[in-house]
Amino acid sequence: MPATPPRTLSPSKVSSFTDCPLAFRFSIIDRLPEPPSPHALKGTLVHAALEGLFWHHPAGERTREAAGHELALAWSALQSDPEFTALGMGAEQETAFFDDARLLVSNYFELEDPDAVRAVGVELGLESVVGDVRLRGIIDRLDLTDEGDLVVIDYKTGRAPSARFEHGRLTGVHAYALLCERVLGRIPVEVRLLHLRDPVSITALPSEQSLRGQRQRTAAVWQAIVRACDRDDFRPRPGPLCRSCNFQSLCPAFESAAEPALVAS
């Protein structure tokens, strides 16, 4: 029986499908329950603190202390989040979790001076029809330069990719540039990834050409999703992500990959 494609496409759904169509099916189409992820929850916490820094503190008052205050507020709110409580962390683990989030927020100040930033949007949701699909994304922060140009900022709490994988990671962020062009009528001059753990900043420079490539890529991925849904054919794509996949027990490729190890032991 054909499966129903998602109503919208986002950069994360594109990554999910291209990483492994079968995991995409389980997660996005079937919406199978997945255990909460400490990594994702820490990302949410850090994003909330930096969001608060720009929402509640004007330029000149965006200090480390202000960021620490916002982190404490976000931490307090997280305590009643069912996904966080489901992690069942003990006091020691919670302390380590919070200390690591505090380090990431502190590292942010190594990458830029927030008092010098003119943010015109924070957690900005953008949505537009691209070809046959509705593309949507949430931009962590949209800045305006002194020259009146737009810069997209994306906070990352994981490690920065090696030079070998950098290009692949930047492919997704061009979707944000495409959304800016479609919704705001302007191509941002930069899309900047702030990797808070390293800390390092990686910059992509969108152009007419990169946007054209992004439009083609979006259309191609959407067609592949629709085709997979029509045929109910979502193939597993084994790779490094299998190690942390939530659907190992449902995946024939994971079982066959595990067999030689079991025999060897």
Ligand code: SF4
């Ligand atoms: S275990 Fe690997 S191949 Fe199987 S669904 Fe998960 S990511 Fe895909």
